[in-house]
Amino acid sequence: MERIAAQLGRAVQGKPTQVQDVVTCLVAGGHLLLEDVPGVGKTTLAEALARACALSFARIQFTADLLPADILGAQVFHAPTATFTFRPGPLFRQLVLADELNRAPPRTQSALLEAMAQGQVSMDGNTLPLPAPFTVVATQNPVDFSGTYPLPDSQLDRFLMRLSLGPPAPDVEARLLSTRGAHAPLDAVEAVSGPEEVSALRAHAAGLRLDDAVAEYVVRLAVATREHGDIERGASTRAVLALGAAARARATWEARDFVTPGDVRALLVPCWAHRVLLRSAVQGVSARDEAAHLLEEIARKVPAPR
């Protein structure tokens, strides 16, 4: 994991925490939603991840006229044999970058989301498995909403984590200016891992010990979100499970074989901020900020096990 993160750090400079979270999400076996303004390196990060782990990669640019068949693949008539053969779409990759997911119509979104939830694609009565470890990294622009189809809550819930990168620090930007012209940043990324290793990491993380006290802590946090006055709908059971899985993955960073309350607290905002529905009508970035703020307040209020 350290190696993967180091490679990502070469491509996206000055963001160690976010890079760590991205790898955590990959190890936890979840899908990632990157939410930020254009031009901060979302796409670069996803591509670098694919390269570092030597995963097969596809990038789908979501637009308003994108149809499900465009991403899933289609039955094509093969004239010499007079049969239909299935030509897989770009979704049949291990790492799929769904760029500007909210620009596609809901029909296409849900086709992608079914694939995310089930790890398989159903077409014309056939069920086709997707290559493991299947991971979707979706991006979305939270500021410019014109001509978009906002993701419904149920679909947001499918993403394990939501991250935003934010602009890099000034000195990092300056270094970028001076070095970028010579070579593309992605060329610096070397394949240091493989799909098998990612799968093995996932299996290892899933087997880590989660003490009863920590499990109870997660549940108490969830209950606190459900009972909070400013939150319309609190964390779901899937959210509870997601936080547990993410905390397990994070524990591997410190070569621990058990989860601590600190793991839970560190991932509380990335895992839950997009899942809670606020009472106030704000949307987009401010809604996320508000949710993050409330979750931090809850984390302070709910006593952690000692």
Next chain:
Amino acid sequence: MSARPLRLRLVLRDVGAGAAFASMAVSGQLPLWTLGLFGLALALALLGKRVFARRAKLTAVLLLGVAAVLALQVMSGAMNMVVAACAFAGLIAAHRMLSQPDATADGQTNLAGLLMVAGGAALSGDMVYGACLIGFGVLSSLALALGVVEGAVPEGEPVPVRGVLRPLSSGLAFAVAGAVAFFVLFPRLNWTVVGPRSAPGLGAATAGFSDTVRLGGAGTIKGNPRVVLRATLTPDPGLDALGAYWVGRTYDTFDGQEWTSVGAPQKSGESIILRPGSETLVHQRVELLPAYGGRTLVALEMPARLGNALVHTSLGTRRTVVQRLGGGEVRFVESGISYTYEAYSLPPNAEEGSTGKLSRAEHDQLLALPEGLDARVAPLAAKVLDGEREPLAAARKLAAWLQREYGYTLELSGEVADPVADFLFTRKAGHCEHFATALTLLLRTQGISARLATGFFGGERVDGAYLVRAGDAHAWTHVLVPGRGFVTVDATPPAHRPTQSSAFVQRLLALYEALESRWRNSVVDYSFRDQVDAARALVRPPRGSEERTPSRLPPLRAWVTAALVAAVVYRAWRALSRWKRRARPMEATRFVDAVEARLAQGGPPRRQGEALEEFSARLAREGHPLTPALTPLTRRYLEARFGDRPLVTGEAARLLESLNRALEADAARRRAP
């Protein structure tokens, strides 16, 4: 504490205090006016009228007055010190109940309740006291717990009464069960409680068998249905109503008012032989209950041998000796709450009755007449007998005549100069003692030896044993028949011999007496010996049950006991190991508490709500000099708490020591430049 106290809590508190007061009151020793005052206060408090709420200090002066009254009574010797202290505790509780119900008043009410319960233990120790004690414990615990919860709930929010009461009730049930288990299993030691212990239960019955027989007196004798005696007979006659004479003692000398006997106290011993026995004696195992109130042994007419006695006192049960007194009376030497003994009596209708051993003086008294006996008595007897000289036939003729011509009444005649003449010639009505005295004297005037016998008549079969009640007390006549000895002749009309009271009251009292006796045997008198007996009974079959198939294997009972013990041990071991496993994280928690306390003393500043884990990680990021000490320590804590790798013995101290060294080095470094 919120502005309006919870009503349920106050009711629980006040009823709890009431139970504590009742635990003293059941002894019957508290003065009546304190009962009244406390009852009034309790009623007012339950109605929510706290009349002393505004002037708590001023009204406390009333207590001083009460204290003065009690002190006067103690000094004048009218009241026991302990009783006075108990009464005062009750009145303090009453005053606190009527005060403003704040935390202080709650505490004082509960404290006074504890004092009252302790006082109740000194005054009595019977079953009702036990019930009151448990009632106080349960109610006050509930009230206290509700008070704590009420204090913790923010103002304006409802108190979760239901949510609190349910776990609390199960906890209380568990505590009571634990107390019972402790009582049963913990080795018992005997102790004595200093204080004027009253006899348990309702005390001795006020009417019934007494030491002397005195005619006259005023008022009405009331039939008292309390059970004074319980006996098992072998061979068991199997009758529902035994209708037998249970003799306590006999009298031979009458002075015109009162019967006494001339016999002197004789030897004492484990058992007393009154007359030679025959081969077919009726064996009785008799229990004299607290309502009996005397020390005289009672047995079926005619007793041959009495003894093998146990006395039950508040200090336990022990063997005791009995002493023979004049008049064929056998007494316990020691006084106790109740007694058990064995007696052998001649079978009823035994033709070969025996006089037993009578001294010369006693023999001479059988014909003695009081001085100043009314002159009309002898002619009356002669007239009724009409020449009948045979003693038994004469006695029966006179008895039949008395039963026919005279009325039965429980109303006493009042003090009269000559009760016998009053009965025979004026009132022509009386109770059993009048009939028996009259018959005895009428016989003596005709030269027939006779004496008065007192005891009980009756015997009602309940659960295989025969019960005799206080109201069954009776008097009759023994006629000396030459060659046969004393023969019982009863002059009282047969319809008036047994107890006169309603069947319902009798049943109710029988139930109470049974409960009370069980309480006394299995709680008050529960001793180390009982524990050993119970343990032995678990392993061995009870004595007397014949082992049908002798075998080398232990009996089934022993197997069952062994299995039960094994199950209990296994469950205890499981619970203990679970507890130990849970105790380890607690150890880690204590460790982290110590670390955090140490860091708060001299460590780098921490952000609000920052756990040790995050604090340590932040210091590591910042490259703080404490990192080399703090990081492994934090790691070990997390492993011990959440990673199932508990701290080994002494590790916590070692880690703390390294932290101390690092903190001191850090402080020195900061001072240096």
